Amino acid sequence: MVGASLSKWTMSYFAAALLALIAAEGLMVAGFGFPNAPIRGPETLVLVHLVAIGWLSMLMLGALFQFVPVLVARPLHSNRLPLPSLVLILSGLAALLLGFLQMGGYLALPHSCFPAASALLGAGVSLALWNLGRTLWAARPLPISARFVTVGLASIAVTALLGILFALTLGGVVSHPALLAIASQGVPVHAIVGLGGWLTFTAMGVSYRLLAMFMLAPELDGASTRAAFHFGAVALALVIFGGVGLILLGGHLAFALAAAGTLGLVCVAIYWTDMVHLYRARKRRVIELNSRMAGFALISLGLAATLALAANILGVLPRLAGAVAFLTAFGWLSGLGLAMLYKIVAFITWLECYGPVLGKMPTPRVQDLVVERRALPWFMIYFVAVWSGTVALLIEQATVFRVSAGAMTIATVGLCIQFMHTRRLDHVLTLTSLPESGRPRLLMSAT
């Protein structure tokens, strides 16, 4: 059968992701990790991986299990595999964080947690890749948005492989000199491919389709979109193959990174103009909150790219890398994620509860499940806090940064409460009665 059904476990991924985000923001408020600790220290590694795996990757995987079928108009290969993936990745993340805490001397355990983290994360990511890969493979030839996602999935594979190599090295399992060379110098490759390839490139692909859909804009698949795809894909290939090649040959990794960075900035610039075009060419004049808030995420992406470029020209990029990464992770990726969640949670819940009775009885609209004016202040606080946090990092004001992180935490909790109201149909019940099927389950969709 063609078409897309509800993804059963996507809500569980979203819930786990949001809990990880709140936990990470709590650590930043407490002053745990960067900027109070070194950027490569164990505390910062706990924070970074809680954000990158716990929040952003779980959010992205949950969204992909629902939206890859929409991109390619085919059902997901398996609606059961996402649950074992979820359990494996979360337990792998827990082991990884324990490993970093051991490394920092916070915990004394008889064995290193890194080998277990490698095995669990490797298995969980492989299972997710198998499921999404089979779905994409069955749908060839792929539309442009799905090709972005495919490159994103290749990037998570590379990121995970490098991560496993680092963890096994730290756990004392790996001793081959070539692997040790990659482990000691490959951290920038791991970080750039994870943040730029997996998270950013995938978000770009999904946003081309979703924003066009939500704003009634024409689908973009012209020369500019293909150019953005090619520039980005070549930039990632340069980081991965050029970067690892240079490490093994004893060359300077910086050459590969500079070349890839230039191509990557061109890719971001083209994507940005494509998105501005989408907003301008939209047929829907009054757009919903999610599309308006996605605009702030796109502004953050533009700011992060400009900041990276300016810092590089001035020769201060290494010192400002933390601020650039923070703005990318929280302004762009998290901002876009929270904005899209606002719509996706409402849509999935609406389709689950009212899809079977559409046309047979009066049903509420998707927009009846949300109250935009209640969510708007939380979004505004969130974005202002991220931007002030970035400035605090740039001018090295750790206390201002912690206050900003506090505002981000409050805003995130406020948004989570709105997501819960949407999922529990609280807003819609002021207009109409419960559907026959009753309230949907919080963490699982009936399919």
Add this chain to the structure above:
Amino acid sequence: MVSNFVDLDVRPALRAGEEPFGLIMAAVASLQEGEGLRLIASFKPVPLLHVLGSKGFSHEMTELDGGDWEVRFTREGAADAVEVADAGAPAESTWPEPSRSLDNRDLDPPEPMVRILAAIEEMQDGEVLSALLCREPVFLFPELAKRGHKWQGALSQDGGTYRILIRVGAGREAA
């Protein structure tokens, strides 16, 4: 894309006991490229929908206060180029002409899906609905399959319009 509508109110003619059919056909014949017809009548003009449907017009009906009806007819210009390929059902050359048509291209998602499901609930088994959409309705297909309808659809060559034909209850008959 239809930019403006020519108004035709046939209620005075109906009140005077006249047959408005000639008036309507004359108005339709005089429509320029890109124009649609907004018809106001004191009843639901079902026979007219079939006549204009066979001439390639889709329609949207709204009930006005006092039991009157407003019907907007638009030419399915963009759909002419649509090549209907086999999608959800084996090709059946014997599908009857569509008895209802919807133009859902300008509606916010998921409204196109809502209107299609509402329309086919009112139709008889064996009847065919034709609908124009601005993209492939991926969430509609599983719902049609669950309710026992068959469909075929295709994207126009410029990728801007998806045309779907749904045969009500055809899946139940086959089962």
